[in-house]
Amino acid sequence: MIELLLDMLSWVLLLSGSFFCLTGGIGLMRFPEFFSRIHAASLTDTLGASLILMGLMLQAGITITLAKLIMILILSLIAGTTASHAMAKAALKSGMCPLDQVDRSQQPEIKAYKDKS
Amino acid sequence: METLIDIVLLSFLVLTALAVAKMHDLFAVVMLSGIYSLLSASLFLDLDAVDVAFTEASVGAGISTLLFLASLKLVGRYEKRTRYRPMLALGVVLATGTLLIYGTLDMPHFGSPDTPVHQHVAPRYLNDSMAEIGVPNVVTSVLASYRGYDTLGETLVIFTAGIGVTSLLRVSRRTKREEQQRVPADMQQQIILRVVAKWMLPLIMVFALYVQFHGDYGPGGGFQAGVIFAAGVILYTMLYGLSTTQKVFPRKMLELFAALGVLLYGGVGITCLLLGGNFLDYNVLRHDPVHGQHLGILLVELGVGITVASVMIMIFFKFTWRTVKHKYFVK
Amino acid sequence: MFAVTALTLLVVMALALARAFLGPTLYDRILAVNNFGTKTVLLIAVMDFLAGRPDFLDIAIVYALINFISIIGVLRFFEYAQQKTVEHGE
Helix, strand or coil: CHHHHHHHHHHHHHHHHHHHHHHHHHHHHHCCCHHHHHHHHHHHHHHHHHHHHHHHHHHHCCCHHHHHHHHHHHHHHHHHHHHHHHHHHHHHHCCCCCCCCCCHHHCHHHHHHHHHC | CHHHHHHHHHHHHHHHHHHHHHCCEHHHHHHHHHHHHHHHHHHHHHCCCHHHHHHHHHHHHHHHHHHHHHHHHHHCCECCCCCCCCHHHHHHHHHHHHHHHHHHCCCCCCCCCCCHHHHHHHHHHHHHHHHHCCCCCHHHHHHHHHCHHHHHHHHHHHHHHHHHHHHHCCCCHHHHHHCCCCCCCCCHHHHHHHHHHHHHHHHHHHHHHHHHHHHHCCCCCHHHHHHHHHHHHHHHHHHHCHHHHHHHCCHHHHHHHHHHHHHHHHHHHHHHHHCCCCCCCHHHCCCCHHHHHHHHHHHHHHHHHHHHHHHHHHHHHHHHHHHHHHHHHCC | CHHHHHHHHHHHHHHHHHHHHHCCCHHHHHHHHHHHHHHHHHHHHHHHHHHCCHHHHHHHHHHHHHHHHHHHHHHHHHHHHHHHHHHHHC
């Protein structure tokens, strides 16, 4: 009984995780410019990865596989978010502006940031 | 299911290779070669070759990308466009390729069980490995014990590459004095990366040690561990600057350790000779052949790991020092 | 169940690869490579459960690390190269 419940829960987690990853991939292809693409790719990437890994953890039982999956989850969370932060910062510093009707390059905060770099 | 994954991954591989050939922006080419290595490693996993996939991932997608980037800093970002079309070369390549494919038609089918190597060599190793060596991972026992002499050659190849880079990118006496100056990097703006790297570095090093010593029981071994260790140190160098890292890994120490690893490997072989067996015959190292094999494999893998880690770090430092020198002395 | 997840992950990898071939700026390509790497980590974890061998998870940890280190490396080198051209231009 409890195994059936765990199986169902793991099915649900795996399917929703793959759904989120799929939407991230579609967003990566269809968004118009870099900053919106990074928004799509990194957010859905982190969520989808966490859901898929949690679904796999439920299948594993209390073994060393569970410990390794927890490590992969923590590493993926830390590394993925830091990498997307670094990418966005590097793109902003190199002069790319988000696609917006407002020209932001003359605003005082962005101007000070660019002058300081 | 596995066949489908194989076909999809192979077609990705072909597409990536075509894109690498066509692009002119060398940064993009380097990134795509990283993808190529990841794809090859996934293919090896699908073929159930776990150790090879491990090495391909760490060396091809990790260290190769970083070393290519370090050399791109020296040479420039865009490929020069050629004006001529090498038709004769294309014809020669096509002819040679066709002849090679025609030559392989005579070979046995991929993975068929009645090839000579599966009749004589592989069953001997697979059947006798547990009894003679007692190590669960057969790849490690073949690599470090049955074919230990070949692995000594591989380690020497890596060491020779390190010597080659050191002699080509020599740091002259005048610049050695300026090396003592502090090289400032833009620290304030990278604070998130710096904190995360500082947290991750001890974990990466412990993981490298785990891979080194767990190579007897699961995928791993000396090569992979050395590469992971070097990747951790390179991460630290990229974020904290070359001079900070060189306080912990000075150049002389790296050169010493590279030689020390090879010396350890060869020393184990000579010790076996002195104790009465053949070169690299670990049976004579302890009172009992199986324990002798364990000790021999442990020492030999340690030597490989030390050499690989030091040579990779040394090569990266040489490239980075070269570019940092340009930044500070072209005034 | 694992087969469905593996297929979806392959589709997402194909989309990321397409963005890596197309993307007009370099940053699009870096983003696509990062995404591809994360999906490969997930694909390995799922393939491990498909094949029933628990050894593969070490490789997934290594991939996640290597992906992170190469993305940081590319960004640092690219930023450095841009800084150098700015200095030479002045």
